[in-house]
Amino acid sequence: MEREGKKYEEYAYVLDKLPHGRPGAPRYSYGRGIIQLVGETYFTLLEATPKRDAEIDIGERLYVGRIGRTKVDHILGRISYDELTATAKAELPGIIERIIKANERRFIEFFNRSQPVTPKMHALELIPGIGKKLMWQILEERERRPFESFEDLQSRVNIPDPVKLLTRRILRELSEDEKYLLFTRPA
DSSP states (O other), X not given: OXXXXXXXOSEEXXXXXXXXXXXXXXXXXXXXXXXXXXXXXXXXEEEEEEOTTOOOOTTOEEEOSSSOOSSEEEEEEEOOGGGSOHHHHHHHHHHHHXXXXXXXXXXXXXXXXXXXXXXXXXXXXXXXXXXXXXXXXXXXXHHHSOOOSHHHHXXXXXXXXXXXXXXXXXXXXXXXXXXXXXXXXOO
């Protein structure tokens, strides 16, 4: 959803719940604790307060849009990877994999439509495990026929598990200071 140039998440997955808030957190949690979330579209890391008496489980997909939230009361704001709890950091790779698998079409389109980011570097090369040789294989195969699924991609190109490769790239974008952001948005 676009609003005044800002990009908002509609859905997010719960990474961790802190019934008494996060130690040292400057944000007021309204006495209800804090939940740490990762957005489904832009992989935005968020903190929110749950509604009173809301049953929330780690890994649960919640609606975090502007109107009609059932389990989330307030979005407190974006947080950095370093502000995630140890539990949230441990849950993040598995949840990112779930998001990628649930939105396979979107990520296959990345392989079908990605372009060079500089005259000497293609966006595909930014994915860990994809070098020049594999990039050229992918480009040649997509010229013949666009990829239809991760299975199709793996059968036509000698690529290891694309879900794992994309997960590693997204984690790198979230945890490090990356120059090129393919799947996340700047902090």
